[in-house]
Amino acid sequence: MGNALGCAGLGERLAAGARDGDAAEVRRLLDANPGLARCAAFGSLSSPLHLAAAKGHHEIAALLLENGADVNGRNIYGQTALMQACRFGHWEVVQTLLLFRCNVSKADSLSGRTALHVAAAGGHVRCARLLLAGAGSGRSKLVNRAASGGGGGVTALHLAALHGHADCVHLLVDERADVAARTLPCAAPPMASVGAGSAPLHYAAAGGEVKCCQILVSRGADRAAVNCNGWLPVDVARTWGCHWLEHVLSPKSLLPIPRFPPSAYLSSPLASVITLARDCGLALNMSSLPMDTMDGGADDGDACAVCLERPCNVAAEVCGHELCVKCALDLCSVIRSYDAPGIAGTIPCPLCRSGIASFRRRAAAAEAEPGANAGDRQASSSPHKKRSTESDQDGLPLVCAPPAVMSS
Template sequence: MGNSFGCSASGERLVSAARDGDFVEAKMLLDCNPCLAKYSTFGGLNSPLHFAAAKGHNDIVALLLDNGADVNSRNYCGQTALMQACRYGHWEVVQTLLLFRCNVTRADYLSGRTALHFAAVNGHVRCIRLVVADFVPSAPFESIDTQPNTDAAPKNKYDQSALVKFVNKAADGGITALHMAALNGYADCVQLLLDLHANLSSVTFHYGTSMDLIGAGSTPLHYAACGGNLKCCQILLAKGASRLTLNCNGWLPLDVARMWGRHWLEPLLAPNSDLAIPIFPPSNYLSLPLMSVLNIARECGLQSSSTLSDDTDICAVCLERSCTVAAEGCRHELCVRCALYLCSTSNNPSEQLGPPGSIPCPLCRHGIISFSRLPGSPSKGMKLHLSLGFCTPCMLHPREPDENTPEISKNHVASVSPELFCPVTCSPFPSVAIPLCTCNEGTCPSSETRDDVAGNGSPPQRTNSGEEGKLGPLRVEKTSCSSMFWGRRSCSREQQCNSEINA
């Protein structure tokens, strides 16, 4: 685009400036022609906003959005700038995009992944915390930690159906963010997702890709067993995951652990295991006041007046800006920028001075649940574009369990055509290797060779302890856990977009 407006050369310069982090060049180009920010692409696969978000250039992201760039614009793969920021863990960019009301529920064209999937697969727990900010109310943790759809719940309890739907939104193949965090061994992400009511019983389904090596009908515990992280398995079991669930291949989580050489998990995952499971408190990354301070920042902006009167209260944290928010409870006053930074980064628990999920006040350590706007706060100092239209989720609702389900139940999941879920059928989860690296501390145990899974390609049935030697050698390639599924995608579209960003 842009050739008909005679700005192709300027657009290419803006793309280069956004990719390289050249703020002076980008500002000069936008001052000369602010319309450059509104064009989605200049002969490339990604817009300047995608380049800046993927590279973590937060100042350029804000500059583009202030000049009218579409915060929800998509690249060639249907990915938004929010997805790119979550992929690479740039939480400051995620924060800026949220201030401009980006749509966090959008899914990409390739496989129905949301920003939550991109953050979970690479273990960016701060990005997860920010992405769900508009779904977690600024209220005591007990108010959001009740089971949904219970008649006994008080009417003033927060309706968490939107949160549950978003956190459990599945990409193609039934993969949820919890599956990916458990597979790649990110215990902090697993714990936060479970506190946000991620479904322990969500299962995958047949999709003809590498995820079927673990087996369709697999729960997050099956994926954690494949990844081999002990703490992830402990967290899932402590939250109620079952060791006795069979997937469609007839495998327990114990069988998956044996197949992929995770022998250190066998005592924990054995059906008759009597190992004590640690008690895990609520996640330190749950941030209750984040919703309130985000809404205040959207209303009044982050920029304060440069001329401060003598009677203006200065923020005690930065000593630069005037106070615009007050912490509920202790009533200490901060500027909105410091309050937002505090809620986005703090992971220090404050159980003694506040409920779980509260953020300790930097001045008195009192637990902050929410912030309130001070009277007379300035009006918003940045342009906010209201673009919160919600897209239709690409979801498969799992079948409800039968009332007469036996103690050990097998997840029967039918094979589903990709045309039902994604308009682009380009092998969204191509064949990749299951990683041997477990991302645990210390060296990874050496892998052992086994027989072929099955000569005819059919999945093996569950075996007893005495038959574990009959499983054949799974030819796997040693890769990093972060490259599972999406780092080595064979889809040419995503490879082209990523290579353009990383050029």
């Protein structure tokens, strides 16, 4: 009995530390008893991993996962830690969970919604971007998955349109979400006021956001579609008091619909860098480690040009500039992509601004130039460093544009 009470007490302290972001306390408890990380809950509704994910403590989430916490474990409501992170928009926690190979397709027990539904409903476009990249070959199935049971058959696009999150709507339709998808032919409150069998445009009409409606119509949504109540999208807008949408939704409207470029949140290289990060064994607390413990060490000439701390271990395709995998992952998760035709979805290189469509693992300098000496290998370790050496000889320093980080 005494041991059981003692374990429960330690578990409650672990849960409190995970919730409050006390990394030192969590590390101390796990060092004493690593098995605490594998316990589901301690007198509460959620595990320490769920609590850390909900509060955005990605370092603590990584620490718990390294000690054996179940990345796909559910709380009392059938929700995973990934859903909790997406609910509050903690994209760094989503990164961590993806690196530990969480299942992005799991649905909760109450509404049948996935983490993508949760992210879309909250307008957390960075989380949605990561989820779609982490889905791999199942991306098209995930983006069009309908919530079963109490979810009423809504897709992530329905929820983003209803809540007026134009960036999420734009991303989802460009990721091939079905603009003609219908909800179930029966609807429970509060969605009964939209109507059963409704398309995303009906939900956008209820949400009242003009840009959401314009994006859907420009991508092929039918303004003459009727739901099971016989309502057009414009009828739903009138029911919800959104009369300013009539000029957009009326099937007889003569006003032109704007043309929208590809979404700036498409990220072509994100899937490749997630795979590389998994292969490299990236942990998000890596910055606390000395550089000589990672990938065999790094000298000053081999450090990442963005963070200046970690060694380069990935290279951008085409331009060949080298970064550490952590900086590459953060850039692909946060920075807006190019939206021009032909390079849509590519991420601007932080060193030369050329579009990056994918990353590859950095080739060892010794393999690239087996006959070169140590000085030559250091000078040729990346195109950026090589050009810098040539510029020094000419007396003209190379000036590189800083990375354009997207504002929150």
